[in-house]
Amino acid sequence: MIADSPQRTRVLIASLPDALRKLHPRDQVRNPVMFVAWVGSLLVTVFAIADPDVFTVAVAAWLWATVLFANLAEAVAEGRGKAQADSLRRTRNDAVARRLTAAGGEERVPGAQLRVGDLVVVEAGEVVPGDGDVVEGIATVDESVITGESAPVVREAGGDRSAVTGGTTVLSDRIVVRVTTRPGETFVDRMIALVEGARRQKTPNEVALTILLSTLTIIFLLAVVALQPFAIYSGGEQSVIVLTALLVCLIPTTIGALLSAIGIAGVDRLVRRNVLATSGKAVEAAGDVDTLLLDKTGTITWGNRRATELIPVEGVDERTLAEAALLSSLADGTPEGRSVVELCVERYGLSAEATAHEKTGEFVPFSAQTRMSGVDLGDRRVRKGAASAFELGDVTRRIVAGIGQDGGTPLVVAENDVVLEIGKQLLITRGALTTFSVANDLAKYFAILPAMFAAIHPQLGRLNVMQLTTPQSAILSAVIFNALVIVALIPLALRGVRYRPSGASALLRRNLLVYGLGGVVTPFAGIWLIDLLVRLVPGIG
């Protein structure tokens, strides 16, 4: 599980220098849980140097490994983002703008010197120097660098196809673009900032979770610190090494270690799917998804597509889909939009007239960035767009592929957005790993408490249900498990917990079963297995 492919091992090794650099307290203090683990490692190291024996040195080494693995997770996630940012930056750097002067002439200036309102000329073969609107002319533009879509798109003055993005290439004709964004704030700039994490601020949910994790850390700190006087009272004073080992095992290091990697990897996944989120907050808001729907338009000729069929997915009934499709198209004046309205009226008997309530909705026009249009109505957000603009579940993806093979053009309609399951996945991954982390503590108590106190209260030896060999092997096994589980879960943190659209209760039940119950059982097995090996070490077993 730790390295199920050589490639993954290579990535881990390549990130090791970054992980070591992150041991600096300046980096550690930002993460309260791992900071406590870091201080604990330092403390045990001091004791290990003062009075070295096999057990002490081993505990110190594995505590450092715990901290290092956390850094490793973050470094791997950042590494992936950095590579992507570099390729984006290349598209931007060399852009030179041909700015129209007031006198009617033309001057060549670097793209970085453009101001909002400037008019620039872009001709075939040139790169658009900044974000803006076409005010004159019509051109085909290759936007693959942004969208990944290789087919060129038409951009023309006026209407809803006038937006162009810096970094894209004009393939034919000549257009005049009015710059709408200052350099440094363009689409590509924001994308780079986002993936590099330079401006990655913690999202509200992340902040709240950090508070909860800090609370748990304080609780365990208290429980362990207060344990020493109780142990002294009972005649079984404990060493600082054992107490520190217990503390690091109990605090939620698993989620603490992976928290920032989850966030970075989530934004990274989003950008890979060509969706720009202005902030992590937007991504999470997008996670409040309710239904995923699909419709289909058969292609006749470009510019004259007609919707022919609505295909609901995964527990959505056809009428609900029709209503959502209608809602998303009511304010959409394009032939496609009108054909969706017609289909809904003809086949499902819906009214083409918007109700008074529906009229209060805010129409969101199609844009090159989002490649979807739709309507915001109260807290309902309905979006319609190309299948590639959505993160799709397995079933939906198969349906989409099927339509494409039949020569149709699939469009996806999604209610309550949208941008995707990634937002959901982010939250679920954090929640699931927190649950897993806390559930792990039960087994750790069963491993460590009998090891600490069976000498003074032999009856507590009965709690050693894993039959761990010696007190030293029990404590060391728990510490090793605690460190290794971080590495084991790095792939999950980067990929995100699998999400299937289903009811909230079903989702919760499933995640509780997998990560709650799984979190209780796994460490019993893991610690027991590690003990089988650890007890072979002289001085431990």
Added chain:
Amino acid sequence: MSPTAAGLLQVGLLICALAVVHRPLGDYLARVYTGSRHLKVELLVYRLGRVDPGSEQTWSGYAVGVLGFSFVGVVLLHLLQRVQPWLPFDFGRGAVEPGMEFNTAVSFVTNTNWQSYVPETVLGHTVQAAGLTVQNFVSAAVGLAVAMALVRGFVRQRTDRLGDFWVDLVRGVVRVLLPISAVFAVVLIALGVVMSLKSGVTVDGQEVAIAPAASQEAIKELGTNGGGIFNANSAHPFENPNSWSNLVEVFLMLVIPVSLTRTFGTLVGDRRQGHVLLGVMGVLWAGTLAVVWWAEANGLRPLEGKELRFGVPASALFANATTGTSTGAVNSTHDSFTGLGGGTVLLNMLLGEVTPGGVGTGLYGILVLAVVTMFLAGLMVGRTPEYLGKKLGRREVTAAAVSILAMPTVMLIGAGVTAVLPSTRDALGNPGPHGLSEILYAYASASNNNGSAFAGITVTSDWFQASLAVRMLLGRFVPIVAVLALAGSLAAQREVPRTAGTLPTTGPLFATLLAGSVVLVAALTFVPALALGPVAEALP
């Protein structure tokens, strides 16, 4: 009838009575705290106190009201005990010694009713009636008020007002606590509880202390206070003469906390929200009762420390109710319980007293845990967490965290220091794990504002008096301020409409999750300490 059958009958009667009463009482409470009309006597109180009953407060204003009122309560109680020699019905018992007097003042204002004094020799009837009994009423009303402020946080939208503390306080006393305790004082007199202004009677040449017990007994249980007018508390035949009075007292402890779940459901507009809380409380209560009962019935000396007129079942029932609520009255010596039985009543307190908890404190305690539960559950279904239509963000989680952290922090620090103090050994009745259980119990009792004593530990030294009093203050008011802050940030929000993707909080899934969180938070915090005390005692 065998003791077991009698016990089961009592439990059955109790559950039936609560099932019948909690609906009308819960709805009545909802009306009391939402109505706009004032009674004449209430208007008189507002005029005397120079309070404008229409002016609602922000969360911080409400908190200042609670803290100010409680501070004045401590000062008055302190003065009353110091001037006792000049008061009527003092029976020459003199001014109360400062450490004890401070501890007692704090204890009654915080609804703890920890008693480091022996009532029969230290306090006269005036201090009892004008001091302690008054606090029995108002401290319970404060708990109710705070709970109602939190409920308003869930119900109200886009406002910074949580209600008027003074109105809530006065209504709680006048419309809820006074009438019910008046009725039950009469019931208790009829059942044989003593009510007299004399200091004692001479029986066979022996002086036996008596007191106005019945009037204090009713509010002692109803307000989940627990401070006995006799040292032996509800084990004393004058406070609790027979099985019927015992059952009535258990009923009184549970009735308001149980009814408040109904009040909550009614006020948030979905009764099932209250049912699910009651379900969680009820299952945990029944579970711990079964453990205590079984452990005590199968102990080495089942009747040690128990009154013969109650026997094992009624003692277990009382012990479980007094620790599951925030009462702390006792009809048996918890110190004599088995390791498992004693450990379980200790656990009842460490759960944060939510089974079903004290008057008001139980409701806000479990709501705070529900907030944390829903935060994690919300993440696990991939939505911005929300509970009852209110989003749970940084402010809400912080407030809930502070509220939950307060009790373990003060409890563990206090018990930890005490365990290593050299003077502690002399104060303990037992060495070894049982001695540690005695320390843990005392600090859990004070930090949770329970007030029940494990006994077997002498707590009259300055260290115990002061450190326990500080625990009572912090354990009471830190959560209250945090709960009010939580209410404030909830009330400021607009309600998020519930959609198909909203996680329901009425079904068995949420109930299981909430019960799990209640147990888990306590288990993770206290398992190491319990391992050296009750667990080491209980394991063969």
